[in-house]
Amino acid sequence: MYAVLAPFLKSIHEAGTDEAGRGCLAGPVTAAALILPKSFKNDTLNDSKQLSESKRNLLRPLLESKAVCFGVAHIYPEKIDEINILNASILAMHKAIDQLDPLPEFIIVDGNRFKPYKAIAHECIIKGDSKYLSIAGASVLAKTYRDAYMEEIDKEFPMYNWKQNKGYPTKEHRAAIRAHGITKYHRKSFRLLPE
Numbered sequence: 001m002y003a004v005l006a007p008f009l010k011s012i013h014e015a016g017t018d019e020a021g022r023g024c025l026a027g028p029v030t031a032a033a034l035i036l037p038k039s040f041k042n043d044t045l046n047d048s049k050q051l052s053e054s055k056r057n058l059l060r061p062l063l064e065s066k067a068v069c070f071g072v073a074h075i076y077p078e079k080i081d082e083i084n085i086l087n088a089s090i091l092a093m094h095k096a097i098d099q100l101d102p103l104p105e106f107i108i109v110d111g112n113r114f115k116p117y118k119a120i121a122h123e124c125i126i127k128g129d130s131k132y133l134s135i136a137g138a139s140v141l142a143k144t145y146r147d148a149y150m151e152e153i154d155k156e157f158p159m160y161n162w163k164q165n166k167g168y169p170t171k172e173h174r175a176a177i178r179a180h181g182i183t184k185y186h187r188k189s190f191r192l193l194p195e
Contacts, residue, residue, distance in 0.1 A: 013068065015104035016134025017093045018111075020048065020142040022085055024167035025177070025192050026160065026185045027150050029080060031092035032141035034063065034070035035104055036134050047129035048139040053147070060144045063137045070137075071099025072145045081189040090115050096138075110135045157183050 017033040045063075048056055064070060073095035075088040083091070094117055097107065107114075107122035110129045114122055128135040147166055154163040160176045160183070167173070167185075177192050186192060 012105040013102055014106045014108060014134060015097060015100060016108050016110075016128070016132055016136070016138045017096060018048075018109075018129055018135050018139040018142055019089045019092055020139065020146045021167065022089055023169070025169050025173060025187060025190055026077070026162065026167035026183070027153065028074035028076045028146065029085060029088050029092050030072065030074050030142045030146035030149070031089065031096045032070060032072045032138040032145065033093060033096040033100055033104075033107075034134055034137050034141065035068040035100060035102075036063075036137060037066065037068055040066055040133060042133070045133055045136045045140070047127075047136055048143040050130070051140070056140050056144050059137075059140050063141060067137070069100045069102070070141060071096040072141055073099070074146070074149065077185060077187045080187050084189070085187075086113060093117075108132055108135055110139065153185055157185070 013035050015033050015035045017031060019029055019031040021027060021029045044055055045059060073092045075092045080088040093109065097117055104120060107117060107120055108128060109122055109124045112124050112126055114124050116122065125131060129139040150162045150166045159180050160173055165173045174193055182192060
């Protein structure tokens with residue numbers, strides 16, 4: 001299922017990176033990057049959107065313990081509003097890669113947009129989180145760290161039920177925005193309510 005980009009990748013530190021929360025109305029966009037050992041195998045690991053919450057939460061400590069290294073970064077609504085969600089997503093990936101030690105020699109990125117990181121070669125891969133273990137692992141870390149953050153801020157503003165909807169534009173979330181207005185955690189550059 002998981003292809004190899006090129007034979008030379010077997011001998012270098014290759015990092016996968018992915019983000020979570022791009023389409024949300026509230027909360028950060030969160031990215032993770034990780035380098036997995038060449039020997040790493042796991043039959044459960046897949047794109048985080050294909051996994052149940054319980055499976056993601058079981059995979060997170062396993063990935064953290066088995067990874068050569070990993071990093072996670074949040075970019076918050078004020079910055080998202082300032083630079084837009086695409087640039088914020090890429091910035092989050094760069095900040096996650098900043099935390100890797102050793103730094104990778106090659107980066108594989110979920111999706112089709114990325115900006116060069118230092119002088120390190122990279123490749124963008126559509127649906128990479130269902131093709132490469134390191135991107136799948138990054139997607140699980142990004143999603144679980146972001147979900148945990150949303151569950152924390154739900155305690156401050158329980159009327160939006162972020163512990164359930166995680167800030168996505170559900171009918172319930174939008175109804176709460178209509179009833180209560182917006183918070184410091186909402187992305188003001190997003191269309192929070194339909195026309």
